[in-house]
Amino acid sequence: VRALGRSDLHTEVNYLNGRPVSGNTRGSVRLDVVEGPLDNPAAIYDLKTGSAQLTPERIQQIRSHLPIKAQNIPILEIRG
Amino acid sequence: MNASQFKRIATRYLLPKLPGMALKGRLIYASPVDQLLCGYYFETSAFNPSTFVVIAFVQPLYVPFSTVSFTFGRRLSGASGDRWWDLADGEQRVMSGVLSDIEAQGPPILAVGKDPLTFARTAPQLVSSPLTIEARESIGYSYLAAGEYDLGRGELEAFIAEIPSESMDIPWVREMRERAVWLLAHAETNPASVATRMSEWRDQTLRAIKIIK
Numbered sequence: 001v002r003a004l005g006r007s008d009l010h011t012e013v014n015y016l017n018g019r020p021v022s023g024n025t026r027g028s029v030r031l032d033v034v035e036g037p038l039d040n041p042a043a044i045y046d047l048k049t050g051s052a053q054l055t056p057e058r059i060q061q062i063r064s065h066l067p068i069k070a071q072n073i074p075i076l077e078i079r080g
Numbered sequence: 081m082n083a084s085q086f087k088r089i090a091t092r093y094l095l096p097k098l099p100g101m102a103l104k105g106r107l108i109y110a111s112p113v114d115q116l117l118c119g120y121y122f123e124t125s126a127f128n129p130s131t132f133v134v135i136a137f138v139q140p141l142y143v144p145f146s147t148v149s150f151t152f153g154r155r156l157s158g159a160s161g162d163r164w165w166d167l168a169d170g171e172q173r174v175m176s177g178v179l180s181d182i183e184a185q186g187p188p189i190l191a192v193g194k195d196p197l198t199f200a201r202t203a204p205q206l207v208s209s210p211l212t213i214e215a216r217e218s219i220g221y222s223y224l225a226a227g228e229y230d231l232g233r234g235e236l237e238a239f240i241a242e243i244p245s246e247s248m249d250i251p252w253v254r255e256m257r258e259r260a261v262w263l264l265a266h267a268e269t270n271p272a273s274v275a276t277r278m279s280e281w282r283d284q285t286l287r288a289i290k291i292i293k
Binding site for chain 2: 002005006007008009010011012016017018019020021022023025030037038039040064067068069070071
């Protein structure tokens, strides 16, 4: 993702209660790729390999920690 | 990069060039801390522990929160977005580049945290437009902290009005709203209690992030 050189893509971003936080924050959700500004993301990409899947429960968990206006943005699985 | 490794390189390469800054874990912050935390956080990759990105940010501490947050901040960047550094490329060279990024990109961000009124007036330049609900909350609190009660009430009223009803199922959203309702009511009738409560919230946030004022 970093090699794409897109300034609107951010890798390894954590959110807790609507705010971007550090990666070692207990209770936060860690997202593989965020598109758009970190305070108001436009889409989330979850990188999956093998048999791992983006489950509805995981999607709900992610949404519950995103900034309020971003809680309905697309959350998409990317196969690696 | 573990904490002790970061402490060693920050002490060697960064702190001598950043007067007035202190170190706590992976955070370098302007010290002493008053009402806003201004600093640089060094975020390590989960995939490659020698790789990290630097986040410059300002956090109003009187908005209670359990950890450092980067709503009002930016990852320091190069021409192609976030600049991730890898210590494997050579510690001295990497840290020289980090310092250059901090000196070039950091001060305008940290200047937003000069005081609550400066923050309220200039923080919108660090976030999306139109303001997010979370940003409006912090700006409203900041006007109150600066004694600008009319402006603070206006922001908090807008903040409450913008919260979608479906988000009220989320506990932290309800708590945000309840705090704002309390502030609105007391800013009208008892501003001294607002100042006291916000001071308590600031101390609470400082304890949570383990920075002693």
